[in-house]
Amino acid sequence: MTELLKNLVHGEWVAGQGTGTPLFDPVTGQELVRVSSQGLDLPRAFAFARERGGAALRAMSYGQRAAMLGGLAKALQAHREAYYEIATANSGTTKADSGIDIDGGLYTLGQYARWGAALGDARALLDGASVPLAKDGVFQSQHLLVPTRGVALFINAFNFPAWGLWEKAAPALLSGVPVIVKPATATAWLTQRMVADAVATGLLPEGALSVVCGSSAGLLEQLQPFDVLSFTGSAQTAALIRSHPQVVANSVRVNIEADSLNAALLMPDATAGSEAMQLFVREVVREMSIKSGQKCTAIRRALVPAALYEAATQAIAAKLAGLTVGDPRNESVRMGALVSREQFEGVRAGIEELKAQTRVVFDGSTQPLVDADPAVAACIAPTLLACDDPDHADLVHRVEVFGPVATLMPYRDLAHALSLVARGEGSLVCSVYGDNAASLAQAATELAACHGRVHVVSPAVGATHTGHGNVMPHSLHGGPGRAGGGEELGGLRALAFYHRRAAVQAEAAVVQALGALPLSH
Ligand code: NAP
Numbered sequence: 440m441t442e443l444l445k446n447l448v449h450g451e452w453v454a455g456q457g458t459g460t461p462l463f464d465p466v467t468g469q470e471l472v473r474v475s476s477q478g479l480d481l482p483r484a485f486a487f488a489r490e491r492g493g494a495a496l497r498a499m500s501y502g503q504r505a506a507m508l509g510g511l512a513k514a515l516q517a518h519r520e521a522y523y524e525i526a527t528a529n530s531g532t533t534k535a536d537s538g539i540d541i542d543g544g545l546y547t548l549g550q551y552a553r554w555g556a557a558l559g560d561a562r563a564l565l566d567g568a569s570v571p572l573a574k575d576g577v578f579q580s581q582h583l584l585v586p587t588r589g590v591a592l593f594i595n596a597f598n599f600p601a602w603g604l605w606e607k608a609a610p611a612l613l614s615g616v617p618v619i620v621k622p623a624t625a626t627a628w629l630t631q632r633m634v635a636d637a638v639a640t641g642l643l644p645e646g647a648l649s650v651v652c653g654s655s656a657g658l659l660e661q662l663q664p665f666d667v668l669s670f671t672g673s674a675q676t677a678a679l680i681r682s683h684p685q686v687v688a689n690s691v692r693v694n695i696e697a698d699s700l701n702a703a704l705l706m707p708d709a710t711a712g713s714e715a716m717q718l719f720v721r722e723v724v725r726e727m728s729i730k731s732g733q734k735c736t737a738i739r740r741a742l743v744p745a746a747l748y749e750a751a752t753q754a755i756a757a758k759l760a761g762l763t764v765g766d767p768r769n770e771s772v773r774m775g776a777l778v779s780r781e782q783f784e785g786v787r788a789g790i791e792e793l794k795a796q797t798r799v800v801f802d803g804s805t806q807p808l809v810d811a812d813p814a815v816a817a818c819i820a821p822t823l824l825a826c827d828d829p830d831h832a833d834l835v836h837r838v839e840v841f842g843p844v845a846t847l848m849p850y851r852d853l854a855h856a857l858s859l860v861a862r863g864e865g866s867l868v869c870s871v872y873g874d875n876a877a878s879l880a881q882a883a884t885e886l887a888a889c890h891g892r893v894h895v896v897s898p899a900v901g902a903t904h905t906g907h908g909n910v911m912p913h914s915l916h917g918g919p920g921r922a923g924g925g926e927e928l929g930g931l932r933a934l935a936f937y938h939r940r941a942a943v944q945a946e947a948a949v950v951q952a953l954g955a956l957p958l959s960h
């Protein structure tokens with residue numbers, strides 16, 4: 440039997456009971472390690488984090504906690520090679536795709552260290568300015584933000600075991616709130632290893648960071664009124680979590696990042712072969728292939744003016760034909776595996792479902808896999824679909840296929856395009872491609888109503904934009920409606936989730952003596 444990874448709870452490394460659940464190499468099918476959370480003393484784990492970890496973190500200033508994050512980012516860099524090895528083995532990702540997760544996570548951690556340093560010695564934050572409540576101006580109201588006195592529980596998705604940990608843990612720890620992370624079982628190894636390395640630095644107070652690998656059974660039952668819960672995963676699980684009796688009874692603050700039918704929109708004034716169209720084509724192909732399309736932000740719907748429907752189909756298909764799929768250990772491979780054979784079956788089923796309302800215009804499965812056995816590997820080739828009548832189709836706006844799959848659709852005019860985009864019922868991101876600043880700004884303003892992020896690509900930023908699906912810590916990550924209604928990142932805005940806001944009503948001298956710093960973003 441392979442090694443059973445330990446959990447870090449109440450400051451101790453504890454093995455779960457039983458033989459555990461195996462984690463696999465999605466290319467070879469080989470078993471790698473096992474995880475189990477059975478039999479853990481969860482009430483003790485939560486109490487230890489809340490009381491010991493929380494008190495120690497709150498005894499530090501924002502500046503001290505920022506320095507701690509900076510130290511962690513530096514120390515974890517030394518283990519990058521081990522992280523890449525785990526990612527290749529357990530996530531089946533190419534080096535570039537592993538980098539998005541690992542280096543993206545470390546970059547985000549470092550970024551919060553830099554932003555947090557600016558908060559210096561403060562131990563609470565001001566939200567806005569004070570306002571007078573009485574005519575003489577002496578009695579005032581000041582909104583104050585203080586770290587919540589609970590635990591931040593993270594239940595994460597399988598696709599970003601490294602970034603998913605740090606993009607949440609960095610703002611939580613900077614806020615002074617201890618973290619318990621439960622990674623998705625399929626890829627828990629990398630999260631567990633990073634937690635182990637972070638704790639081994641000695642920079643974190645005891646109880647500041649814990650990890651539970653395996654089943655989530657019993658975790659939600661531990662939540663108390665001042666705890667917060669951040670979930671990333673499917674809309675189905677999100678619904679269970681939102682309505683969990685403990686969450687409801689204790690009004691536990693919940694952040695949800697869920698499914699999303701993100702769109703890319705080529706503006707109506709684009710012409711065949713224009714730079715805007717080339718940028719659009721390049722981005723659709725990139726988004727389909729990065730992490731084999733297993734990105735919550737990936738482009739699922741690509742909208743083009745009806746006159747360019749055929750040209751866009753051909754241009755995207757031509758680029759997809761150049762993608763090599765297979766074992767990421769072979770350097771010629773551009774796209775590795777899905778995370779598991781289960782996901783592979785899910786993607787195949789999703790394509791079949793979408794086929795009821797679309798045509799297949801590119802099917803990469805006619806090409807052989809590189810160094811991978813199609814009967815074993817979770818490698819799947821890209822599929823481009825075309826939906827000729829997107830007004831009368833519902834599946835393309837509703838079904839998220841979590842793999843290298845996107846659907847092209849034609850539109851008549853901008854109003855039509857915007858109404859089709861909105862059929863996604865709230866997404867994480869929409870990207871827009873054109874070269875007229877005024878019309879791009881107008882479209883961005885319209886799209887802002889149903890997206891957490893609007894990514895505008897014009898020739899001026901063709902070489903420098905950060906990518907449709909790439910989540911930068913500077914910008915908000917989340918989206919309304921189907922996307923879960925959550926908000927993460929966005930610079931220091933992320934700290935608000937881990938703080939309690941109270942209005943302090945007092946004489947001016949008391950307000951001034953609060954000694955807090957304004958939370959500027
Ligand atoms: P999932 O099945 O919902 O699992 C997500 C997490 O929830 C895992 O850690 C899972 O643990 C846990 N879980 C499962 N059932 C649970 C329950 N009843 N109570 C508490 N926790 C439970 O989602 P997934 O299939 O791993 O992830 C893919 C989905 O995540 C995609 O739909 C994608 O769009 C979405 N996603 C969104 C974002 C975003 O930022 N918006 C980012 C990445 C992914 P186990 O692994 O142990 O089952």
